[in-house]
Amino acid sequence: MTIQRTFSILKPDATARNITGKINAKIEHAGLKIVAQKKLMLTLEQAQGFYAVHKERAFFNDLCSFMISGPVVVQVLEGENAVEKYRTLMGSTNPTNAEEGTIRKEFAESIEANTVHGSDSLENAAIEISYFFSSLEIVG
Ligand code: IDP
Numbered sequence: 380m381t382i383q384r385t386f387s388i389l390k391p392d393a394t395a396r397n398i399t400g401k402i403n404a405k406i407e408h409a410g411l412k413i414v415a416q417k418k419l420m421l422t423l424e425q426a427q428g429f430y431a432v433h434k435e436r437a438f439f440n441d442l443c444s445f446m447i448s449g450p451v452v453v454q455v456l457e458g459e460n461a462v463e464k465y466r467t468l469m470g471s472t473n474p475t476n477a478e479e480g481t482i483r484k485e486f487a488e489s490i491e492a493n494t495v496h497g498s499d500s501l502e503n504a505a506i507e508i509s510y511f512f513s514s515l516e517i518v519g
């Protein structure tokens with residue numbers, strides 16, 4: 380029984396299609412609580428910094444362009460085993476491979492426009508949360 384916090388982004392393809400509420404319903408139905416949330420436009424510098432781990436990948440420039448193509452919703456999710464629970468709820472990076480019932484299976488448009496980001500470890504969750512939120516903005 381470990382309560383964790385993880386970091387989530389509802390990507391520009393989600394805000395463009397006005398489905399952030401549908402995604403949040405799935406998040407809450409899975410038992411994760413949205414303890415912080417804000418909508419913003421990323422700058423190119425912020426997107427590049429956030430995805431710096433991927434900077435050598437062929438898709439890096441396209442990914443950063445996509446992430447600044449419209450507003451995103453950044454969130455902190457809290458709950459039992461939140462990091463792994465949210466990764467499971469998201470589904471595989473490529474929606475073609477995503478499992479039934481996952482966010483990406485239901486909503487993702489492509490391997491790039493795949494609707495959501497979620498931290499891949501507890502350590503990265505803490506780094507990513509602090510990239511976007513101050514502790515005063517997180518209300519459990
Ligand atoms: P994840 O979001 O499932 O953790 P990562 O491998 O960390 O997947 O990749 C980060 C993001 O980069 C993905 O969510 C997706 O938007 C994009 N991406 C990953 N692989 C590809 C690819 O092969 N082509 C285009 N975009 C990709």
Ligand code: MG
Binds near residue numbers: 499
């Ligand atoms: Mg990742």
